[in-house]
Every structure is written in structure tokens, then in C-alpha cells.
Amino acid sequence: MRLKFLAVLIVGTAILQAGCTQFQQTLTANEQAFSPTQPQSIDLFFSNESPKHSYKEIGYIVADKGSSKEAVDFLKEKAAGMGADALVNCEVHVYHYLAMLIVFIPIFDDAYIASGVPVKYSQSSAQGERQ
Amino acid sequence: MNYKLFLVYAAMVVSLVGCVGYGTYQIAENSFPSTNAGDVRVYAVTQPDAEYTVIGYVSVYISDAQDGGNRLRDELKSQAAKLGADAIIGFKLNLVHGGGGGAEGEAIRYKH
Numbered sequence: 001m002r003l004k005f006l007a008v009l010i011v012g013t014a015i016l017q018a019g020c021t022q023f024q025q026t027l028t029a030n031e032q033a034f035s036p037t038q039p040q041s042i043d044l045f046f047s048n049e050s051p052k053h054s055y056k057e058i059g060y061i062v063a064d065k066g067s068s069k070e071a072v073d074f075l076k077e078k079a080a081g082m083g084a085d086a087l088v089n090c091e092v093h094v095y096h097y098l099a100m101l102i103v104f105i106p107i108f109d110d111a112y113i114a115s116g117v118p119v120k121y122s123q124s125s126a127q128g129e130r131q
Numbered sequence: 132m133n134y135k136l137f138l139v140y141a142a143m144v145v146s147l148v149g150c151v152g153y154g155t156y157q158i159a160e161n162s163f164p165s166t167n168a169g170d171v172r173v174y175a176v177t178q179p180d181a182e183y184t185v186i187g188y189v190s191v192y193i194s195d196a197q198d199g200g201n202r203l204r205d206e207l208k209s210q211a212a213k214l215g216a217d218a219i220i221g222f223k224l225n226l227v228h229g230g231g232g233g234a235e236g237e238a239i240r241y242k243h
Contacts, residue, residue: 057175
């Protein structure tokens with residue numbers, strides 16, 4: 001009976017952990033979002049790169065997913081929701097960790113934590129690029 | 132017996148939620164009067180137009196901050212405002228795998 005009870009707790013906890021994406025997002029600078037854009041049109045710039053356009057920052061996003069690609073795709077989806085044209089200062093870190101489930105059951109796993117700053121290109125700059 | 136096991140499990144879960152921690156380090160030798168947290172602007176990669184001085188470093192951690200980015204930002208603004216900051220630069224949000232989140236940045240004061 002005790003084993004059944006423990007099994008239910010373990011499975012329940014595992015389902016809860018697997019079902020949710022851990023993320024944080026917030027608006028910065030003028031704390032203003034824009035009309036949503038398309039995730040596939042979001043430009044990505046990692047820490048040593050920057051867009052040719054001048055831009056305004058919109059916010060900050062960080063997410064924990066099961067792979068680097070999933071984590072970056074998630075950032076793009078959230079950035080598009082804020083109306084961003086690009087994500088700058090993107091970083092992806094992987095953490096190998098050991099979790100103890102119900103005190104005595106060790107579980108090893110990897111966490112992929114991606115972060116980035118959604119930005120909006122300045123209108124005049126973006127128009128200049130198109131011409 | 133199941134009841135006791137449940138209590139142990141519940142205590143473990145409760146111990147993991149509801150914790151808030153702050154870290155504030157004042158760099159400036161002088162103290163400044165507090166500012167209004169609502170007026171504190173937050174910048175991650177861009178910079179304010181005005182000249183400024185870095186007066187301190189602020190950070191906050193909330194153990195139950197799932198999807199709580201705005202709460203973390205606002206807590207950080209409150210900490211910066213207590214130092215007398217006009218804005219925060221180098222803003223970052225952090226995640227702790229398995230629960231909790233944090234925010235950090237440098238508190239700055241404009242050279243008025």
C-alpha cells in the first residue's frame with residue numbers, strides 16, 4: 001500500500017514537471033509591447049553580434065526547455081508575441097543536474113536555459129534597409 | 132502511515148515555495164534619498180540618454196516565480212529605488228531549473 005502511494009506521488013510529480021515550461025519574461029525600457037510579429041521572421045543575434053538596424057529594446061525573456069532548439073524556438077515565439085523584430089544578446093546554457101525525487105531517488109537530466117532581449121527595429125532604419 | 136508520508140511530502144513542497152531573497156550592494160560612498168519605484172526605468176542592452184553614475188548592484192530571487200518576470204522586475208525596481216536610483220542597466224532575468232527565478236542589474240543615478 002505504501003509503495004502504491006509512493007508510486008502515485010512520483011508519477012504525479014514527474015507529470016507536473018514535464019508538463020510545464022519554466023520561463024520568465026518582462027517588458028523593459030518604456031515597458032511597451034508592439035503588435036505581434038511572426039516567430040519565423042525573428043532575427044537572432046548572439047552576444048558578439050548586433051543588428052545592422054538601430055533598435056529599441058522591448059524586454060527580456062529566459063526559458064528552460066529540453067533542447068537548445070526548443071529553447072530558442074520558445075524565445076522566438078515569446079518575442080514575436082511582444083512584437084519584436086529580433087532577439088539580441090542571445091545565450092544558451094546547458095546544465096547537467098541531479099534531482100532527488102522523494103528524497104532518495106536520484107534523477108540525472110540536462111536543462112537548456114536560453115535568454116535574449118527582444119528588440120524592435122527603428123522604423124527609419126528598417127525602411128532604409130528595404131530600399 | 133500514508134497520512135504521515137503525505138505530511139512529509141507536503142512539508143517538502145511547502146518548504147520550496149514562497150521564499151523571497153534580496154541582494155543589494157551599494158557602491159557609492161554617499162547615500163541618496165529614495166526615488167519612486169514606478170519611475171525607475173529598466174534597460175537590458177541599451178543605455179539611458181542621460182549621463183549617470185553607478186550607485187549599486189541589486190538582485191532579487193523568488194522561489195515561486197513561475198511566469199513572474201514582471202514581479203521580479205518590479206521587486207528589483209523597488210530595491211533600486213531604495214538606493215535612490217533613477218534607472219537599472221544591465222538587467223537580466225534568471226531561472227533556477229526546477230523552480231524559482233531571479234533578476235539583477237546595476238542601479239544608476241543620473242547626473243542632474
